[in-house]
Amino acid sequence: xxxxxxxxxxxxxxxxxxxxxxxxxxxxxxxxxxxxxxxxxxxxxxxxxxxxxxxxxxxxxxxxxxxxxxxxxxxxxxxxxxxxxxxxxxxxxxxxxxxxxxxxxxxxxxxxxxxxxxxxxxxxxxxxxxxxxxxxxxxxxxxxxxxxxxxxxxxxxxxxxxxxxxxxxxxxxxxxxxxxxxxxxxxxxxxxxxxxxxxxxxxxxxxxxxxxxxxxxxxxxxxxxxxxxxxxxxxxxxxxx
Amino acid sequence: xxxxxxxxxxxxxxxxxxxxxxxxxxxxxxxxxxxxxxxxxxxxxxxxxxxxxxxxxxxxxxxxxxxxxxxxxxxxxxxxxxxxxxxxxxxxxxxxxxxxxxxxxxxxxxxxxxxxxxxxxxxxxxxxxxxxxxxxxxxxxxxxxxxxxxxxxxxxxxxxxxxxxxxxxxxxxxxxxxxxxxxxxxxxxxxxxxxxxxxxxxxxxxxxxxxxxxxxxxxxxxxxxxxxxxxxxxxxxxxxx
DNA sequence: CGGGGCATTGAGTTGAGTCAACAACCGTGG
DNA sequence: CCACGGTTGTTGACTCAACTCAATGCCCCG
Numbered sequence: 001x002x003x004x005x006x007x008x009x010x011x012x013x014x015x016x017x018x019x020x021x022x023x024x025x026x027x028x029x030x031x032x033x034x035x036x037x038x039x040x041x042x043x044x045x046x047x048x049x050x051x052x053x054x055x056x057x058x059x060x061x062x063x064x065x066x067x068x069x070x071x072x073x074x075x076x077x078x079x080x081x082x083x084x085x086x087x088x089x090x091x092x093x094x095x096x097x098x099x100x101x102x103x104x105x106x107x108x109x110x111x112x113x114x115x116x117x118x119x120x121x122x123x124x125x126x127x128x129x130x131x132x133x134x135x136x137x138x139x140x141x142x143x144x145x146x147x148x149x150x151x152x153x154x155x156x157x158x159x160x161x162x163x164x165x166x167x168x169x170x171x172x173x174x175x176x177x178x179x180x181x182x183x184x185x186x187x188x189x190x191x192x193x194x195x196x197x198x199x200x201x202x203x204x205x206x207x208x209x210x211x212x213x214x215x216x217x218x219x220x221x222x223x224x225x226x227x228x229x230x231x232x233x234x235x236x237x238x239x240x241x
Numbered sequence: 242x243x244x245x246x247x248x249x250x251x252x253x254x255x256x257x258x259x260x261x262x263x264x265x266x267x268x269x270x271x272x273x274x275x276x277x278x279x280x281x282x283x284x285x286x287x288x289x290x291x292x293x294x295x296x297x298x299x300x301x302x303x304x305x306x307x308x309x310x311x312x313x314x315x316x317x318x319x320x321x322x323x324x325x326x327x328x329x330x331x332x333x334x335x336x337x338x339x340x341x342x343x344x345x346x347x348x349x350x351x352x353x354x355x356x357x358x359x360x361x362x363x364x365x366x367x368x369x370x371x372x373x374x375x376x377x378x379x380x381x382x383x384x385x386x387x388x389x390x391x392x393x394x395x396x397x398x399x400x401x402x403x404x405x406x407x408x409x410x411x412x413x414x415x416x417x418x419x420x421x422x423x424x425x426x427x428x429x430x431x432x433x434x435x436x437x438x439x440x441x442x443x444x445x446x447x448x449x450x451x452x453x454x455x456x457x458x459x460x461x462x463x464x465x466x467x468x469x470x471x472x473x474x475x476x477x478x479x480x481x482x
Numbered sequence: 483c484g485g486g487g488c489a490t491t492g493a494g495t496t497g498a499g500t501c502a503a504c505a506a507c508c509g510t511g512g
Numbered sequence: 513c514c515a516c517g518g519t520t521g522t523t524g525a526c527t528c529a530a531c532t533c534a535a536t537g538c539c540c541c542g
Contacts, residue, residue: 064382064468068386070381072381087364087480088368088371088372088475092379092472119356123328123356126363126367126370127328127329129367129370129371129374130325130328130329130370136374136378137313137377139381140377143429144384145429146305188385227305231331237328
């Protein structure tokens with residue numbers, strides 16, 4: 001059997017029973033594909049299902065009234081990009097595909113059923129939303145209190161860690177399909193300033209782009225600069241049964 | 242029987258059974274008091290219980306390596322200030338009392354028991370953490386993309402709504418026990434700039450402080466300026482059984 | 483080979499920060 | 513009852529990180 005991204009993610013936090021794995025396979029059976037730049041979930045829409053990203057990268061974003069955009073999360077395979085819509089229903093943000101994406105659509109009524117019959121899975125899903133919350137808090141502290149260089153360094157460290165956890169990063173480089181404008185909207189910067197900051201990073205021998213790939217030249221220095229501590233990602237936190 | 246803040250909050254989202262209310266009363270029975278400025282939960286500590294705020298106001302904050310502080314949430318009675326520690330265990334932020342606070346300490350093993358036996362309560366607690374996540378995203382978008390004036394206006398609108406929901410705000414004023422420095426640390430500003438911005442708000446006839454109370458002079462204008470839409474607080478979202 | 487995104491760079495502007503002084507307020511203790 | 517010291521709020525002067533506008537270069541794809 002082919003490995004399932006969500007099962008893989010959850011098993012990092014504790015073993016699943018065969019029954020639980022079956023349930024996950026069942027509720028994620030309906031797969032949909034999207035072109036790059038397609039809107040996967042529309043801002044403001046009321047959802048009846050949640051979306052699990054299986055392949056590709058996506059962003060969570062809002063458009064402000066003055067035309068500005070803000071990106072509140074970057075997503076990769078294994079991420080349940082709008083799990084919270086199970087309980088919150090109305091999307092306060094939209095989700096857009098960056099690269100070509102394959103997703104599974106999970107009906108909320110299936111999640112409701114799971115939450116009634118599988119307490120451990122419920123806690124595990126809750127846990128996933130909490131990790132995302134912790135990540136948002138990290139971003140908030142960064143945008144509020146750190147320089148552009150530190151923020152970008154932190155973001156790269158975070159992506160490096162998260163991608164590594166799902167087997168999508170080499171030791172010193174990974175696919176980074178975002179434009180400078182997208183990085184800017186994620187970190188509350190202008191695209192011009194992201195550009196200058198990347199130049200500085202290159203000059204300092206920290207990291208540089210090579211096509212759509214980020215090459216990390218000096219990971220320890222990058223982490224030091226960013227004050228990066230991967231604890232908030234809770235990558236190997238074990239959950240109680 | 243005296244009303245219970247958590248039961249009151251949860252009943253806004255759907256009725257509870259007598260059994261569920263009893264359980265909530267039981268698990269929140271252990272009450273502790275704190276002086277103003279006391280540390281309720283230490284940053285970096287590993288928790289074995291979660292904290293429900295019963296009376297007073299508190300903040301969630303981190304200290305960065307360079308001595309800066311960042312505040313990621315403001316809390317009021319009825320808030321489960323570190324519910325996420327039930328699953329994440331290690332506190333990425335500390336929680337500090339602003340005014341005198343009364344809290345209930347809820348052992349994680351009780352929450353675990355609840356999550357096994359009361360699926361609806363589990364979803365309700367999960368929901369509370371999701372609303373907090375949505376609030377953090379709002380702050381993130383604000384800090385990243387809005388001016389100091391807009392951010393403060395938004396914060397005041399948010400507090401006004403949330404306090405009103407727990408019966409702690411008048412129509413046009415409410416207790417605001419935070420210092421300008423605390424507001425600054427919450428919004429990624431300097432305390433000097435908060436001061437100047439409050440002056441501007443006063444001059445524009447939007448709002449002003451009177452002692453430790455914020456007087457809102459023109460709520461519609463304040464909301465318009467902030468682009469405030471209370472939907473993200475999900476104050477009257479109903480939950481399915 | 484031509485056009486549409488992106489990335490890059492320069493020039494000039496500005497919102498917010500820093501530093502520093504001072505004023506107002508408040509609780510405490512003599 | 514008032515003098516004192518600590519905390520918070522207020523204001524001015526100066527600085528700077530990041531923004532905006534605008535031009536140009538680059539590269540991929542049809």
